Amino acid sequence: MKSDLSIIDLNKSFKELKVFQNLSLQIPLNKITCILGPSGCGKTTLLNILCGIEKADSGILNDFSVLTFSYVFQDARLLPWKTVKENLDFVLKNKYAPSERYGRIEKYLDMVDLQDFKDYYPNKLSGGMKQRVSIARAFAFPSDMLIMDEPFKGLDVKTKKNIIQKFLELWNIDKRTVIFVTHDIEECLMIAEKIIVFSQLPARVLYEDTLNITHNERDMENEQISKIAEHINKIFFQTGY
Amino acid sequence: MKTSITENKNIYFLSIIVLLIIWKTASFAYNNEALLPSPESVIISMINLLQSADFIKVLCFTLLRGFAGFILSLIIGSILGTWAGINLYVEKFLTPLLSVIKSTPFMSVILLSLLWLGSEKTPIFAGFLVSFPIIYTNMLQGTRSIDKSLIEMARVYGIDRLHILKDIFFPSTAPFLFAGIASAFSIGWKVTVGAEVLSQPKYAIGTSLWESKIFIEVEILLAWTIYTILISSLIEIFIKIIEKKAIRWKHEI
Numbered sequence: 001m002k003s004d005l006s007i008i009d010l011n012k013s014f015k016e017l018k019v020f021q022n023l024s025l026q027i028p029l030n031k032i033t034c035i036l037g038p039s040g041c042g043k044t045t046l047l048n049i050l051c052g053i054e055k056a057d058s059g060i061l062n063d064f065s066v067l068t069f070s071y072v073f074q075d076a077r078l079l080p081w082k083t084v085k086e087n088l089d090f091v092l093k094n095k096y097a098p099s100e101r102y103g104r105i106e107k108y109l110d111m112v113d114l115q116d117f118k119d120y121y122p123n124k125l126s127g128g129m130k131q132r133v134s135i136a137r138a139f140a141f142p143s144d145m146l147i148m149d150e151p152f153k154g155l156d157v158k159t160k161k162n163i164i165q166k167f168l169e170l171w172n173i174d175k176r177t178v179i180f181v182t183h184d185i186e187e188c189l190m191i192a193e194k195i196i197v198f199s200q201l202p203a204r205v206l207y208e209d210t211l212n213i214t215h216n217e218r219d220m221e222n223e224q225i226s227k228i229a230e231h232i233n234k235i236f237f238q239t240g241y
Numbered sequence: 242m243k244t245s246i247t248e249n250k251n252i253y254f255l256s257i258i259v260l261l262i263i264w265k266t267a268s269f270a271y272n273n274e275a276l277l278p279s280p281e282s283v284i285i286s287m288i289n290l291l292q293s294a295d296f297i298k299v300l301c302f303t304l305l306r307g308f309a310g311f312i313l314s315l316i317i318g319s320i321l322g323t324w325a326g327i328n329l330y331v332e333k334f335l336t337p338l339l340s341v342i343k344s345t346p347f348m349s350v351i352l353l354s355l356l357w358l359g360s361e362k363t364p365i366f367a368g369f370l371v372s373f374p375i376i377y378t379n380m381l382q383g384t385r386s387i388d389k390s391l392i393e394m395a396r397v398y399g400i401d402r403l404h405i406l407k408d409i410f411f412p413s414t415a416p417f418l419f420a421g422i423a424s425a426f427s428i429g430w431k432v433t434v435g436a437e438v439l440s441q442p443k444y445a446i447g448t449s450l451w452e453s454k455i456f457i458e459v460e461i462l463l464a465w466t467i468y469t470i471l472i473s474s475l476i477e478i479f480i481k482i483i484e485k486k487a488i489r490w491k492h493e494i
Contacts, residue, residue, distance in 0.1 A: 051397050069397055077394040081412040081490040090408055091398040121490055141398055 004028050005177070010059035012045060018202040019045050023059075025196060025205065032171065032178040034188045036232065037198030043181040046203075047071075047147050050179070064145075070138035070176075072151040076130035078122040084109065084133050085118040091141045108136040112166050128159035132166060139170045148180045152187060164190055168215050185232055189225050190218055197232055199239060206235050278460040286464040295444065302444040303364075304472070307433045310368025311426055317369075318376025318425075319418065325377070326384025335377075343374050351436045360440040364447065367436035372429035379421030383414030416491065419484040423477055430473050 005027040012020045019042040027033050035043055048054040050061065051069040078087045088105045096104065109115050112132040122130055131151060138146055152160045168191070171178065182188050188195060189211070197207040209228060220226060261280055268279040278286075290296050325332035350370055354363040387410065395405050437447020446465055453461040 053393055053397065068399060071394065071397040073390070073394065075390065077390055079391060079408065079412070081488070082408070090395075090404075091400065093404065094399065094401065147397075 005064060006060075006062045007050075008060040008062065010046075010049070010061075011057045012042075012049065012054075012059075013057060020056075020059075021202040021204075023203060023205070027177065027179060028194055029177050030175045031193040032180055032191055033194040033196065034180045034182065034192030035196045035198060036182060036185065036188045037203065038200055038236075039183055041198045041200055042203040043198065044149055047149055047179065047181060051145075051147055067144040068142070070141045070143040070146045072131075072134050072138045072146070072148040074150045074153055076122070076127075076134040078130060078133055078137075080122055083119050083121055084114060084125070087122070087133060088137050088140050091137055095142055104140050108140040108170075109133075111139075111170055112136045126159075128155050128163060131155065131163060135163070135167055135170065139174060144177065146176045146178045148178065150182055151180075152182075152184075160187070167191075172215070185229055186220060189220070189229060191215070195228070195232075197235060206239065207232065275457065276459055278463065282460050283463045283467065286458075286460040287467060290461065290464050290468070298444045299446060299449055300468070300472075302442065303434065303437065303446040306364045306437070306442075306445070307368060307426075307430045310365040310433055311372055311429050313365070313369045314373035314376050314425060314429065315422070318373045318421075319380050322377040322380025323384050323414075326381045332381065339374050339377065342370055347371060347432055347435075348439075351439050354436075355440055360442050363440040364433045364436040364442065364445070368429040368433035371432045372425035375425040375428065376418075376421045379417045380414060383417030386417065387413040412488070412490075415484075415488050419480070419487065423480050423484075426476060426480065427473050430469070430476075434469055 007023065007025040007027070010020045010023040010025075012018075023046075035046070037043055045054065049056045050064050051071065052065075078084075079090060082090060085105055088108065089101055092101045092104060095101075105118070106115070109118050112135060114129065114132055114136065117125065117129065122133070125133070135151070138148075152163060155163065164187070180188075180191055193211055195207070195209045195211065196205055198204070199206045211224070211228070213222065213224060218225060220229065264280050268274075268277045271277045274282065321331075321335060325335055347367060347370070351363055351367050354366045358366055391409050391413075392405060395409060400408075434445075434447045434450070437445040438451045439447075441448050441451065446469055450462055450465050453459070453465065
């Protein structure tokens with residue numbers, strides 16, 4: 001039985017700016033952990049450290065170095081000179097034989113309802129569609145961990161709901177460890193199994209909780225959820241967010 | 242879309258016809274076939290040249306020199322441009338050199354090169370020297386324009402360097418490089434022929450231009466000039482075709 005992932009005494013600063021000072025966190029395996037916090041609280045920096053884009057000054061990351069990652073960025077980050085299909089193929093090239101790649105691409109594009117758009121170039125797609133491609137790419141890639149950095153920012157309410165739905169469908173079939181970062185309380189409560197609330201810099205954990213409600217029973221009317229929402233709002237209010 | 246292409250072509254032909262009419266009128270008015278020959282007599286000279294024994298040799302040698310200078314500038318310009326695009330120190334280091342190259346009169350370059358490299362290599366060197374800064378500058382901008390977030394994405398997904406080069410670096414810089422290639426070639430080509438006039442290699446368009454001037458065969462001078470222009474335009478069209486294929490995605494958007 002593998003144990004949870006842990007971050008112990010993480011330190012990171014950019015020149016004078018202390019982003020993390022002895023930050024410690026537990027990330028449960030095969031669950032969705034949501035990190036909630038104001039913008040500029042070091043969420044993206046944390047993700048970058050976890051997947052190796054940036055280096056921490058000190059601290060123990062136990063054990064992220066052996067993991068492979070999929071990443072859904074705030075912007076879709078698709079290659080504009082490749083079609084939707086080719087964009088998925090780009091990340092799968094080193095992982096699967098061509099025939100297997102083809103099947104995988106078909107399957108995941110189908111799951112995000114983009115089968116008909118597989119030969120389109122990204123510039124012809126709407127923001128929501130691009131983000132769906134980005135999510136399909138993340139799931140099609142055989143990673144241990146899925147990192148999502150405010151993936152629904154800038155999408156309208158309806159599109160956002162639809163994409164969250166798609167994401168949860170995919171995740172329920174393939175339960176990877178997910179770290180999901182957002183500043184939106186409602187978004188967080190619809191998705192998270194573990195919630196971690198960050199303070200402003202240097203980031204501390206203000207609040208931690210687990211949610212054991214199945215995803216399709218969740219809405220803001222739910223008693224437990226509205227209670228947590230109220231609590232988090234209170235914390236944010238007290239810390240001046 | 243289709244109508245605009247035919248319209249463009251019509252305008253293109255119209256401009257050539259207007260040019261010919263002006264030429265014809267001028268030669269008619271000037272009334273000195275030896276100094277300003279009419280278009281017909283130049284066309285006849287062109288046909289005569291085409292049938293002459295050395296025509297292909299002259300053409301091929303000049304083309305070879307043009308290409309040699311161009312390929313050199315393409316290779317060295319791309320490598321240095323990329324390097325300077327990645328590393329600010331390299332760019333700073335190369336900036337004075339580039340300004341020297343750009344502002345030296347190309348006649349001085351040709352005369353010096355004649356002394357140093359001899360008559361065969363001088364046109365190549367001169368062609369290289371004028372096209373190199375163009376390729377370099379374009380490649381520098383192209384490298385700067387690469388979206389770093391895409392490279393970050395590729396790294397997270399564990400894509401190897403070779404594929405980052407092939408699928409991100411080349412497509413990002415291709416539009417810049419092709420813009421550079423088109424103008425670098427046409428300028429390099431003109432300077433190569435110009436340098437041939439001074440350096441007088443055995444077989445060369447430049448040498449032929451010079452000889453026709455010596456013998457006051459203006460219609461032959463003009464005939465060679467038109468061949469030079471035609472070759473340059475043909476190669477430019479060829480480059481455009483390759484460009485369209487290479488960056489097809491841009492045209493489909």
